[in-house]
Amino acid sequence: MRKGWFFLGCLLLLLSGCAGTPQSREAGSTAIVGVLGVEPKQDGIQIFAAAEGREGEDPAMYRSWGETTAAAVEALTSSGDRIVSCAHVEHLLLTENGAEALPEVLSYAFQVPQQSTETQLWMVRGNSLAGSFSGDSDPARRMSVLKAAGKDRARFSPVTLREAASALAGGEALLIPGLEESEQGLSYLGLALYRKGEVLEWLTGSSALGASLLKGDRVHWTGSLGKGSMSLQSTGCRVVPLFQEGTLTGLSIHCGLEGVATGGWDGVEDTHVLEQETARAMEEALAVMQRAGTDGAGLKERAGLNWPLQWQRLSSQWEEAFPDLEAEVSVTITIAERQ
Structure with missing residues (x-):
């Protein structure tokens, strides 16, 4: 339980905006994170963040780990020579072993003015996001492709933080769009049947x-x-x-x-x-x-x-x-x- 609250604490800080205001960086040097992934790891937490390249720039990916919430957030916001901003996250990815924190994350998201409740929620099969946020992968662009695949519910029905909160408030189960890691990066898998803090089954094909x-x-x-x-x-x-x-x-x-x-x-x-x-x-x-x-x-x-x-x-x-x-x-x- 203590570890669960610790993991949750980091998520809440992330969804409230991530970035501090380091004085050593220029005001215009900001990476706008579009994809945020969180997973528990060992005795701490690991955070993944990705931003698409702008104006010819290469895509940016950040990863941090910390024994405490403050240490993990500070490590992320101090990545490279940019301010890392999570105020406009389009996609929130949770691994299966991070599913237990979902109700508290949704509750907090409605209390943070700068966090959009239209952020799309995804469940990733497995317990690690490392392969999708490393090497030549471009998770921000990949998620944009997957979002387009779900446009007008042609392949799957997106679930927003607002919709998820409404379902959980009524004690309902959720069918959350699911992802898996593949050679192409993150790929659509099917639906994760979620209830009371865990993924009960996966529906595929x-x-x-x-x-x-x-x-x-x-x-x-x-x-x-x-x-x-x-x-x-x-x-x-x-x-x-x-x-x-x-x-x-x-x-x-x-x-x-x-x-x-x-x-x-x-x-x-x-x-x-x-x-x-x-x-x-x-x-x-x-x-x-x-x-x-x-x-x-x-x-x-x-x-x-x-x-x-x-x-x-x-x-x-x-x-x-x-x-x-x-x-x-x-x-x-x-x-x-x-x-």
Whole structure:
């Protein structure tokens, strides 16, 4: 617990702006950090910061370690011949072993005027960021590429500090976009199922796409048809709780999707195959969440909309029953004309 508070202390100082006001540096010599990563290490903490190069300059990366919070922050702000400013961080990266500090970080972020609550939150699989903040890597530019990939929720749904705080305040689980280290640097992995200070499961591949559709997001789908790609947008999922003699035993889930071809499609595709594939992806996502015993897609609330007079019974049984619920998932897809 003491180590957790120590680790948190550094994060809070970082999110409040990082830089002090060293008198030995010129006022204009400032590195504006766009990506901030933090991980616990040994008996202290390690901080990573990255800024894109400006006006022909090379990208800047900084790393610091300290036995105390003050030492770690001072080491970062004294990096090289620049002031290191974290007042405009676009991406906050947490390693799996740093996930326990998330609630306190979110709480503090709303108390710091200069910290944007629209900063995007990411979870990095593993316990180290060293490979992505070293050598020829350019994590700031790489994260800009990943941000573009998620624009308009075409591949994944970004989670901001504001959205994460809202979910945690309501006691909800979070599906946080996840990253992993690869030869290209940081790469999109899928979704981290987070609850109560830890990552319970990772959803990757089709299960991540299925989870996004269950939540109501837009995804980029290729599937097995192999003739092109399609943008799929959920138009809503109807979740009906199934009871036997007053006991919650299952769920009937029907989702409507609207598909828009984004390239390579010839004529009317086999929508029946696509409906089966997306339904299987949602079933895979649901199986992962049930294995973790955590509803990360807000199914309980939607089930309550179809059982409003029995909400108390549904709510009281949900947590215990959820892992073993039998679920039937069906999908209806409407193919729209590409504009």
